[in-house]
Amino acid sequence: MMSYKNTQSFGFELSNPVDLAIRLCTEGRRTAESERDSIEVPSYLLYSDDSSRSARIQLPRVLGESRPFHETLIMRKAVRSYGTQPLRLEHVSTLLDRVARGDAEDCATGARLGMRLQFVIVVWRVDNIVPGVYLYEPDEHCLSYIRQAPDPETEGKEMVLQIEFATAPLIILTTGNLAAATAIYGAWGYRQLLLRAGSAGQRLWLASVAMGLAGTVFAGFLPRAAHEIAGIDGYRSAGLLAFATGYSGVSAPGSPGQGGGTMI
Numbered sequence: 399m400m401s402y403k404n405t406q407s408f409g410f411e412l413s414n415p416v417d418l419a420i421r422l423c424t425e426g427r428r429t430a431e432s433e434r435d436s437i438e439v440p441s442y443l444l445y446s447d448d449s450s451r452s453a454r455i456q457l458p459r460v461l462g463e464s465r466p467f468h469e470t471l472i473m474r475k476a477v478r479s480y481g482t483q484p485l486r487l488e489h490v491s492t493l494l495d496r497v498a499r500g501d502a503e504d505c506a507t508g509a510r511l512g513m514r515l516q517f518v519i520v521v522w523r524v525d526n527i528v529p530g531v532y533l534y535e536p537d538e539h540c541l542s543y544i545r546q547a548p549d550p551e552t553e554g555k556e557m558v559l560q561i562e563f564a565t566a567p568l569i570i571l572t573t574g575n576l577a578a579a580t581a582i583y584g585a586w587g588y589r590q591l592l593l594r595a596g597s598a599g600q601r602l603w604l605a606s607v608a609m610g611l612a613g614t615v616f617a618g619f620l621p622r623a624a625h626e627i628a629g630i631d632g633y634r635s636a637g638l639l640a641f642a643t644g645y646s647g648v649s650a651p652g653s654p655g656q657g658g659g660t661m662i
């Protein structure tokens with residue numbers, strides 16, 4: 399039987415291919431911090447820079463006012479029914495700025511090596527923007543147009559496992575570069591991405607409640623739909639977690655139809 403001795407790429411000696419398979423399938427390979435800097439992720443595994451996405455929409459400044467944090471934490475709950483009122487573009491701007499900035503600050507090493515999160519948004523009802531699917535470009539704080547919005551009554555309902563999410567004015571899908579993540583961290587890279595997506599979901603949720611909106615993080619954004627509407631291939635770009643948001647459609651005492659929220 400062939401003997402595998404590859405201490406250079408794996409950091410431990412593998413004398414048996416079965417050991418390798420078991421390690422990759424179960425615990426995964428954790429690259430040591432010191433090794434990571436020298437890893438170069440091949441360019442074909444990185445996000446493709448699609449220059450055909452030429453229509454760019456500059457986002458307005460982020461909102462400066464919000465609910466106090468402790469109040470936001472207390473008010474946060476999953477809301478799956480949304481009012482018909484459109485969001486403001488400032489809401490979208492603030493949500494995307496907060497989520498991308500937070501991830502970049504927390505995970506600078508991964509981002510530098512090419513393991514980045516991306517945010518694809520499905521806009522159905524937001525003032526001053528055409529309904530559509532867009533990619534957030536954090537460096538320019540703008541949106542790149544991908545395509546028209548799926549019809550919420552037909553294509554939209556097939557995009558999500560629970561059709562109530564297709565009634566939201568806005569869905570933000572967090573995607574991660576699984577190819578780069580596994581090139582850098584081995585099988586452990588997928589868990590790293592899921593962890594970051596969880597933080598992203600939490601940031602989006604808290605930021606939306608802080609602005610007087612409501613929402614739910616959800617896993618049921620279907621991979622096939624993500625591929626069809628935004629070319630998310632599940633490898634260089636893999637759907638991780640979604641967030642649906644809008645004004646609450648749940649009546650609450652003192653604030654009919656707005657879930658008790660103060661609109662900002």
Ligand SMILES: Cc1cc2nc3c(=O)[nH]c(=O)nc-3n(C[C@H](O)[C@H](O)[C@H](O)COP(=O)(O)O)c2cc1C
Pocket residue numbers: 474475476477560614615616617618639
């Ligand atoms: C990773 C993750 C995925 C989730 N996916 C869904 C989902 O697909 N559909 C859904 O209705 N709730 C989903 N939830 C649950 C809600 O987002 C929320 O966390 C849960 O309902 C608890 O909030 P609540 O106590 O206010 O109801 C998910 C939660 C997490 C953390």
